[in-house]
Amino acid sequence: MHGFPSNLDLSYLVGRELTYLGLDCHHLYLTLNGEVLSADRRESGVLDNVVMDSDVKIGIGGDWSLVDSSGYVIDESVEHSERRSYQVHVLLGQILTEYTVVSETTLKLVFGKGHCLSLIDNSKMYESVTIAYADTYIVV
Numbered sequence: 001m002h003g004f005p006s007n008l009d010l011s012y013l014v015g016r017e018l019t020y021l022g023l024d025c026h027h028l029y030l031t032l033n034g035e036v037l038s039a040d041r042r043e044s045g046v047l048d049n050v051v052m053d054s055d056v057k058i059g060i061g062g063d064w065s066l067v068d069s070s071g072y073v074i075d076e077s078v079e080h081s082e083r084r085s086y087q088v089h090v091l092l093g094q095i096l097t098e099y100t101v102v103s104e105t106t107l108k109l110v111f112g113k114g115h116c117l118s119l120i121d122n123s124k125m126y127e128s129v130t131i132a133y134a135d136t137y138i139v140v
Contacts, residue, residue: 002121002139002140003104003105003121003140004101004103004104004105004106004107004121004129004140005101005104006101006104008101008107008138010099010107010131012056012133013032013056013096013099013109014096014097014098014099015035015095015096015097016032016033016035016056016095016096017032017033017093017094017095017096018030018031018032018033018091018092018093018094018095018096018111019031019032019033019092019093021088021089021091021092023086025080026061027059027060027061028059028060028064028077028088029057029058029059029060030057030058030060030091031055031056031057031058032055032056032058032096033055034052034053034054034055035052035053036050036051036052036053037051037052037053038050038051039051053134054133054134055133056131056132056133057130057131057132057133058119058129058130058131058132059127059129059130059131060077060119060128060129061123061126061127061128061129061130062077062119062120062121062122062123062126062128062129062140063076063077063120063122063128064076064077064117064118064119064120065077065117065118065120066087066088066090066091066115066116066117066118067115067116067118068090068114068115069113069114069115074087074090074115075087075088088117090113090115091111091115091117094111094112094113094115095111095112096109096110096111096112097110097111097112098110102118104121105120105121105122106118106119106120106121107119107121107129107140121140127139127140128140
């Protein structure tokens, strides 16, 4: 819809664990966990006075592609009637290690085991990607 700006700062994604995957008829949803910024620990191990960072929620309505560490495509957006199974679940529990704005239409997210999820802005009419973090909301 709007494209990915070359100077897009998503540094707050790096180091977060992917803890949730969801899908509906038109979207794939990701949640990267919030981080504990500070806390007091009791002798029992229980945390008190916990200050948490916000989760990051990513909605993908455009095309996407997932490759493994060898560069082989293991999953991608296709019509539901054409899909045999999903493999995107392999990202669950992985840490996002880096991101790259490849072009105005493609954002790559790289995870700890070498998987790379490419998010593709392929619509002039509809939102392809949304990223929500604290009071930041990005629409592409």
